[in-house]
Amino acid sequence: MTRIALFGGIYNNYLALEAALADARRRGVDAVHCLGDMGAFGPHPDRVFPLLRDHGVLCIQGNYDNSVGNGLGDCQCGYTDPRDNYFARISYSYTFKNTSAVNRDWLRDLPAQRRLLLGRYRVLLCHGSPRRTNEFLWESATSSAFLNYLCDTHQIDVICTTHTGIKWHRPLDNDRHFINVGVLGRPENDGTTNVWYAILSAEPNLTVEFVPVHYDFQRLAAEMREEKLPEEFVETIETGWWTTCLEILPGKERRRGRM
Amino acid sequence: MNLPLVNLTHLDDLWFQVGGTLCNLTCHHCFISCSPHNRSFGFLDLETVRRYLDESVELGVKEYYFTGGEPFLNRDMLAILDLTLKYGPATVLTNGTVLKPEWLTRLRDAERESRYSLEFRVSIDGYTAEVNDAVRGAGTFERILRGIELLVAFGFLPIITVTRVDDDADDAKLYAAFVRLLKEHGYARPRIKILPSLRIGAEATRRRGYSDGERVTGQMLDGYDQNLLVCSHARMITDRGVYVCPILIESPEAKLGATLVESLREFAIDKPACYTCWQYGAICSNVAVEAQG
Numbered sequence: 197m198t199r200i201a202l203f204g205g206i207y208n209n210y211l212a213l214e215a216a217l218a219d220a221r222r223r224g225v226d227a228v229h230c231l232g233d234m235g236a237f238g239p240h241p242d243r244v245f246p247l248l249r250d251h252g253v254l255c256i257q258g259n260y261d262n263s264v265g266n267g268l269g270d271c272q273c274g275y276t277d278p279r280d281n282y283f284a285r286i287s288y289s290y291t292f293k294n295t296s297a298v299n300r301d302w303l304r305d306l307p308a309q310r311r312l313l314l315g316r317y318r319v320l321l322c323h324g325s326p327r328r329t330n331e332f333l334w335e336s337a338t339s340s341a342f343l344n345y346l347c348d349t350h351q352i353d354v355i356c357t358t359h360t361g362i363k364w365h366r367p368l369d370n371d372r373h374f375i376n377v378g379v380l381g382r383p384e385n386d387g388t389t390n391v392w393y394a395i396l397s398a399e400p401n402l403t404v405e406f407v408p409v410h411y412d413f414q415r416l417a418a419e420m421r422e423e424k425l426p427e428e429f430v431e432t433i434e435t436g437w438w439t440t441c442l443e444i445l446p447g448k449e450r451r452r453g454r455m
Numbered sequence: 456m457n458l459p460l461v462n463l464t465h466l467d468d469l470w471f472q473v474g475g476t477l478c479n480l481t482c483h484h485c486f487i488s489c490s491p492h493n494r495s496f497g498f499l500d501l502e503t504v505r506r507y508l509d510e511s512v513e514l515g516v517k518e519y520y521f522t523g524g525e526p527f528l529n530r531d532m533l534a535i536l537d538l539t540l541k542y543g544p545a546t547v548l549t550n551g552t553v554l555k556p557e558w559l560t561r562l563r564d565a566e567r568e569s570r571y572s573l574e575f576r577v578s579i580d581g582y583t584a585e586v587n588d589a590v591r592g593a594g595t596f597e598r599i600l601r602g603i604e605l606l607v608a609f610g611f612l613p614i615i616t617v618t619r620v621d622d623d624a625d626d627a628k629l630y631a632a633f634v635r636l637l638k639e640h641g642y643a644r645p646r647i648k649i650l651p652s653l654r655i656g657a658e659a660t661r662r663r664g665y666s667d668g669e670r671v672t673g674q675m676l677d678g679y680d681q682n683l684l685v686c687s688h689a690r691m692i693t694d695r696g697v698y699v700c701p702i703l704i705e706s707p708e709a710k711l712g713a714t715l716v717e718s719l720r721e722f723a724i725d726k727p728a729c730y731t732c733w734q735y736g737a738i739c740s741n742v743a744v745e746a747q748g
Contacts, residue, residue, distance in 0.1 A: 336571050338518075339542060341511065341515050341542070342516065342543070346515075366570075447574050448571075450644070
C-alpha cells in the first residue's frame with residue numbers, strides 16, 4: 197500500500213463527505229481512512245454512516261464518537277470556555293438525539309487507533325494525539341521535540357491526527373512526520389467555504405497533499421436552518437469563519453480568523 | 456496514611472522563574488510575596504535558560520512558560536524569548552505595566568520568524584480601578600490597561616488573567632464585565648482566564664490561609680484524573696534548581712534537583728496550596744487539560 201486518503205471531523209457534513217469520497221476515488225487511492233468525530237455542528241447525523249460503509253472507509257473513534265456511542269453526557273471536546281461549551285452542548289444534544297441506536301453501537305465499537313504500513317513508513321492513525329483522544333495539537337503550540345518524543349515512544353514514523361479542525365504537516369527528525377489531516381465538517385477559519393482532506397503517498401518517499409473539497413455548502417446551510425441549528429454554526433459554513441469553539445486556539449491560529 | 460503521590464507522566468510544560476521574586480508591584484494576593492525588595496529568587500540569565508532548553512529537547516518538552524516576579528525586569532528577557540521561540544511555543548506572564556513599544560516590535564518580529572506562538576498573559580484583578588488597585592496597587596488599573604492596549608496594537612492577543620479575589624464573585628458576570636471593559640479599550644476578541652487565588656504568601660494575610668482540613672490525601676486521588684494537576688506534566692526552573700511546579704517554590708521539599716532529569720520523580724501533593732490545584736485542575740497552563748471519560 198503506497199497511497200491513502202485521510203480525513204476526520206465529518207461533523208454530520210454528509211455533503212462534504214460525499215464530495216471528498218468521489219474526489220479520492222477519482223484520484224485513485226489504496227484505502228480511505230476517517231480519523232473520527234462523525235457528528236457535531238451539521239444536520240442529519242445518520243446520513244453519514246451509509247456513505248462510510250458503502251465506500252469501505254476505515255474509521256477510528258473520535259471523542260464525539262466515544263461519547264455518542266457510550267451515551268455520555270457531553271462530547272469530551274476539551275473546550276474550557278463557557279460560550280464554547282454552551283454551543284458544544286447544543287451540537288452534542290442534537291447529534292445524540294438524531295443518531296440511531298444501530299449507528300451508536302457502531303461508533304461505540306470503533307477502534308481508538310490504527311497502525312498501518314505505507315511503503316516503508318510505520319503510520320499511526322489517531323484522533324487527537326497518540327496519548328489522548330481529545331488532545332489539541334496545534335501547529336504553533338506544539339514543539340518538534342514533543343512530536344519526536346511521540347514518534348519515539350510509539351515507535352512510528354508518521355502520526356496522523358485531526359481533532360483541531362486545522363490541517364498542518366511538519367517533517368521531523370529521521371524522515372518522520374506529523375500530519376493533521378484537516379476536517380470535512382467545517383471550513384478552517386480562513387474565509388473560504390471549502391473543507392480539506394489529505395492524500396499521503398510513499399512512492400517511495402513520503403509526500404503529503406492537502407486537497408480542498410468544494411461541495412454544496414448552501415444546501416448544507418439550508419438544511420441546518422431547517423433543523424433549527426444555531427445560526428452561529430450556519431454562519432461558519434457560509435462564510436468560512438469560525439464563530440464558536442475557538443477560544444482554545446493559540447495566538448497564531450486565532451489571529452488568522454475573523455472572530 | 457498513604458501519601459497523595461503524583462507521578463510526572465510526561466514533561467509537557469517547562470516553566471522558568473525568569474524574574475525571580477523581583478517585581479515592580481507588591482500585590483496583596485501574590486502567592487510568593489514578590490515585590491521590588493524580594494530577592495529570595497534571582498533572575499535567570501540567557502545561558503542558564505539555554506542550558507535547560509537544550510536539556511528539555513531530549514525530554515520532548517511541548518511548550519515553555521516564563522514568570523516571576525515580573526519577567527520584563529530581567530534585562531535578558533527579550534533575548535530569552537528570541538531563543539525560546541526557536542525551540543517551541545512560549546508564554547510569558549506579565550503584569551503589563553513595564554512593556555515598551557521597542558520591545559514589542561522585536562518580539563513581534565521574533566514570533567513572525569518562528570513557527571511557534573508567543574503568548575502574553577496579563578494579570579488584572581478587577582474590571583474597575585477600585586477592585587484592581589486594592590489588590591495590585593494604586594494606579595495599576597490604568598497602567599495595565601495601557602499595557603493591554605499596547606499588546607493589541609502590536610497584533611498580540613493577550614490572555615487576560617483574572618484572579619478571583621472575592622470568594623462570592625460570579626464567574627459569568629466577571630467574564631462579561633471584562634469583555635465589555637476590554638472591548639472599550641480596543642481589544643475586540645478578548646481571551647480571558649479566571650483563576651482561583653492561592654492562599655499562601657501575601658494572600659494568606661489578605662484573606663485567610665488554608666485550614667488544617669484543606670489538604671489532599673492519598674484517598675482523594677483515588678479515581679482522580681492526575682492529568683489535571685500541573686505537577687503531573689510540568690516542572691519549574693529557578694536560580695536555585697528545579698522545583699515541582701510554579702506555585703511551591705518557597706517549599707523546600709518542592710525542590711527536586713539541579714537538572715530536569717533529577718526532577719522527573721513523583722511528588723506528594725500534601726502542601727496547603729496543592730488543595731486548590733486538586734480542586735480546580737491545572738490552573739497554571741494556558742489551556743487546562745480536560746478530564747476524559
